[in-house]
Amino acid sequence: MGAALRAERVWVETSTGLRIDRFARLVKVVRERGGSRPWCLPLPDRVLLVAVHYRTNLTMRQLAPLHGISPATVCRVVQRLRPLLALELAPRPVAGVERLWIVDGTLIPVRDRKVGASSRNYRFSANVQVIIGAEDSRLVVASARPAPGNKADAHVWRESDLPATAAGTAVIADGTYLGIGLIVPHRRRVGRPPLLRGQEEDNAEHRRVRARVEHAFVRIKNWKILRDCRQKGDGLHHAVQAVATMHNLALTA
Structure with missing residues (x-):
């Protein structure tokens, strides 16, 4: 045929x-x-x-x-x-040029028991950390190797090679990454006064910018391999890298 x-x-x-x-x-x-x-x-x-x-x-x-x-x-x-x-290596920082990246983790359902774990989405999943550029293009800059889905985002970040990739670059993250050197929103402590008006405004701007990584995840997961990955071993890692490559190509002029 x-x-x-x-x-x-x-x-x-x-x-x-x-x-x-x-x-x-x-x-x-x-x-x-x-x-x-x-x-x-x-x-x-x-x-x-x-x-x-x-x-x-x-x-x-x-x-x-x-x-x-x-x-x-x-x-x-x-x-x-x-x-x-696979995705191209992230560009090295250029002296005098300020960059801003956004990181977040997403849970991807997997069949390989050596890659995933029972997760908060009630499925056997892997936690994949992804960095995107904060500019409007929302290009994927880097992704980490998958970790079991029951691990916290901050823990997966620390164990990945992403901190070395992002060295010298400001990185925005949500409140789950508190205490590891990333830009996170202000938090009100128990027994402490409410946040100041300026802090509330900072948090609003932080949410607006960080939402771009969520929009990127929506586009990336249009590739259905990332909704139920049947690949074993490095299959999920290769799939994430390849999808990121094609996602970037689709967005570039």
């Missing part, structure tokens, strides 16, 4: 949400990272396969007839390409 899905404009834009020129940039990144090894499918078709898998969360058996290949070949393509779609 001939392959139904090809890396053509109609299939790319319908199946992935990426414009064809941005999809071409994605293919170029994968090629430069060593993804041009010959297979039964051309590289653009293989990148499309992985993107469709992340976008729809279809199983290998469901994806196979769409591309005219076997489920085993689909699995090999996904396993091979998923690390090549």
